[in-house]
Amino acid sequence: SVLAPKIDELKLHNLYYNIEVPLIRVLATMEEEGVKVDADYLGKMSREMEGQINKITTDIYTEAGREFNINSTQQLSKILFEDLKLPTRGKTAKKTGYSTDVKVLEELAEIHDLPKLILEYRQLSKLKSTYIDAIPKLINKETGRVHTSFNQTIAATGRLSSTEPNLQNIPIRTEIGRQIRKAFIPRDENHLLLVADYSQVELRILAHITNDKTLINAFRNNEDIHARTAAEVYGADINNITPQMRRAAKTANFAIIYGVSAYGLSQQTELDLGQSKDFIETYLARYPGIKEYMDDSIKFARENGYVKTLLNRIRYLPEINSKNFQVRQFAERIAINTPIQGTAADMIKVAMITIHKKMKNMKSKMILQVHDELVFDMHNEESKKLQKIVRDGMEKAIKLKVPVVADIGVGPNWLEAK
C-alpha cells in the first residue's frame, strides 16, 4: 500500500498494525452497542430547570433595569460595564471586548447582585442546553440507546475524541451535573455499570518517563500525589482532603508539570503570584527529574522536529524553532505534554484491545472510553469475571517502573459506579 514505506521508515508497524487497526473494530462495537439514557428522568429535570431559569431571568431583568438577551456576552457587557459602571477585569481572548467569564463575574459578585444571578443562569442554561435537552434527542429510535462516534484521527496526541454526542464531557463537578450523570444507566435489571479509571495516570507515566526517583518512590509507596498537593495548597491534613480539594489540586499538578507560569497558577488557585512562584519552584526542586525531562523533551524536539510516546506515536512540531516567542513557547509545552498524554492514550488503547478480546463470549459489553476510563454494561452474573479481566487488562497494558493502578466501581448508574 502507499502507507507501507512510511510505516516502515518511521517504525510505526507495531503502533499501526497491533494497536490502531485492531482498535477500529473495538470502537465500532462500542458505538454500535451504545449506552442507555433515562429520557423520562432528563425530561423531568428539563421541566424543573425551565422553571428555575425563568425565575432567575425575571430577577436578572429587575437587577439590570431592563430586558436583554442574557445569552449575549455583548449585551451583558454593556449592562455590566456601561449601564452599571462595574469595573472591568480582563479582555476576551481575541480582545473584541471585556470578558464576562466566571472569574470576572465571581469578583463582581462581591459588589453587585447581578453577576451572581448571571452565574446561576449560566450554570443552569449550560447544563440544560448541552446535556439535559440535547442528549435525549440523540436516542436512536431503533435501539433506544445513545450511540456516540469515537473519533480515532482527531486528537494530535493519540487520544480519542467523541462526538454526537460527546460522551467524554458529561458533567460531574456540580450537584446538578452529578444528577445528569445519573441518567446513564445499565441496559436492564440484570445489569449494572462497571467503571474503571486509571489512578493518577499521567503522573505515573511521568514518573516512568522522567525516571524521577522521588516520584517513583512515592508511587511505589502507594502515595496519592493529588491529595498531597491538596494538603499543601490548603494547609490541610492529607487525611482530610475533600473531593473538591483533590480536584483543584489535580488541576494544579498537571498545570505545573505541563509548564504553567506563576501568573497562570495564581489565576487558577487561591495562591497569589508570589506564593505561586514559590510553589512551582519547590515542586520542581522536589522532583528534579521533571525539570530535566522538560528541558530534554524540548531539546529532542528542536533537534528532531518531533516528539514521541512510549509506543512511538509521533507528533511533528515544526514551530519548535519559530522566531516568534509565543509560537515557540507553545510548541515547547506541547513537546512536554504530548509524550505523556500520548503514552496514556497508548496504554488505554492496548487495554481496550486486550479486554475486548477476552470479553468475546460474555454478555457484558464495553460501551464508553473517557481518556483514562472505561465503562461497561455488566451482566450481574459476570461481575467477578469482568472485574478481573478489566483490572488485568488495564494494569498490565504497559509495564512501567511504577505500579499501574485502576480504580474500579460498580453501580446502578454512571455517577454511583464511579
Place this chain on the structure above:
DNA sequence: TCTACAGCTA
C-alpha cells in the same frame, strides 16, 4: 456558514 465566547470534561 463561520468566528468568538463561554463552559463542560480528561
Place this chain on the structure above:
DNA sequence: ACGTAGCTGTAGAT
C-alpha cells in the same frame, strides 16, 4: 505571555 487535549450551544456577522 501565561498547563494541553477535546466538543458544543448561542450570538452575531457574513
